Amino acid sequence: MLKVAVVGASGYTGIELLRILHCHPEVAVACVTSERSAGKTVAEIFPSVRDCYTQVLEHLEPVRVADKADFIFTALPHQAAMEVVPTFMKLGKKVVDLSADYRFRDPAVYEKWYEPHMNPEVLAQAVYGLPEIRRAAIAEAGLVGNPGCYPTSVILGLAPLLHNGLIDSSSIIADSKSAASGAGRGAKVDTLFCEVNEGFKAYGVASHRHTPEIEQELSLLAGKEVTISFTPHLVPMDRGILSTIYAAYTGDLPVEQLLELYNDFYSNEGFVRVLPPGAFPSTMHVRGSNFCDIGLTIDRRTGRVIVVSAIDNLVKGASGQAVQNMNIMNGFPENLGLDALPLFP
Ligand SMILES: NC(=O)c1ccc[n+]([C@@H]2O[C@H](COP(=O)([O-])OP(=O)(O)OC[C@H]3O[C@@H](n4cnc5c(N)ncnc54)[C@H](OP(=O)(O)O)[C@@H]3O)[C@@H](O)[C@H]2O)c1
Secondary structure, eight states, X not given: OEEEEEETTTSHHXXXXXXXXXXXXXXXXXXXXXXXXXXXXXXXXXXXXTTTOOXXXXXXXXXXXXXXXXXXXXXXXXXXXXXXHHHHHHTTOEEEEOSSTTOOSOHHHHHHHSOOOSOHHHHTTOEEOOHHHHHHHHHHOSEEEOOOHHHHHHHHHHHHHHHTTOBOTTSOEEEEEEOGGGGOSSOOGGGSHHHHTTOOEEOSTTTOTHHHHHHHHHHHHHTSOOOOEEEEEEOSOSSOEEEEEEEEBOOOOOHHHHHHHHHXXXXXXXXXXXXXXXXXXXXXXXXXXXXXXXXXXXXXXXXXXXXXXXXXXXXXXXXXXXXXXXXXXXXXXXXXTOOOOOOOO
């Protein structure tokens, strides 16, 4: 059994990790941390795991965590992650970090959009953890920077088009909508019930921090610098991300063949489902699962291809993808613990 720690177990991605790991046959959760709830059991914070987890939440002391676990998930806010990840690495532990701290190839990009980076030398060892694009490197990695939720939906939606040079890469617009759990469990006015319920708004317009992460990966796929327009929205749901992505179509394949190309690109990918012609995804049909559903069409009137992708932000957009990465890093079958079908209705 692989002994695992969930650092930041009292947050939304932390409890989602615990939910998924409970059904993982090769893993034992050996350590869980929280600052504000240290001393309480996980079930006291999350009654959903009553009788399934009896562990007591501890303060985050990196050496003690590393003593107890061989594999560590850091489900912390950015900056807090980079304070502890180097210690885990130094002590020979493998890490999947769910924050943005280890997603960027160029520390200057991180510093422009986030804060100063405390350990660029550790960042240089990290692999961007999108398995469908970078599986081989993930398998060899000691540290994986787990992708952001919006980036997962946009990059998977566009990868076959960019890889095959079928769109004008300067014309991309990604219009994405996220559920409120994307903002984490910490109390904030913006995510209070009355601020979210019955409303639908854009935020981070032309400035959201996921923009450079999406651009980094799309540029690598296209083999040239890609700049996009990305507008996130907050919708009154608990879980889910739906991205509608537009780009000028430069290919000459009809939509049926374009879908075949998507099916070929993702033919070995158990978690990406390409929908048939005329069908488009819904967050409702991926909820609680590690699936990314993709539908697309060509709008002949405007000359644009329109791709729609849906994920559960807490699963394929965070904790499910983190477990997928853990499986790859440890040589486990990639779907272990991740076979749950979407929760519908
Ligand atoms: N939510 C999503 O959909 C999503 C998707 C992809 C990636 N992410 C990323 O994943 C990370 C976790 O997100 P989340 O939504 O789970 O956040 P969250 O609900 O706010 O949980 C944050 C966790 O970190 C702990 N924590 C906060 N500050 C800390 C510090 N200084 N030292 C030690 N522990 C600290 C909290 O513990 P206490 O408050 O109990 O002390 C809590 O357990 C973030 O970096 C986020 O950007 C989130």
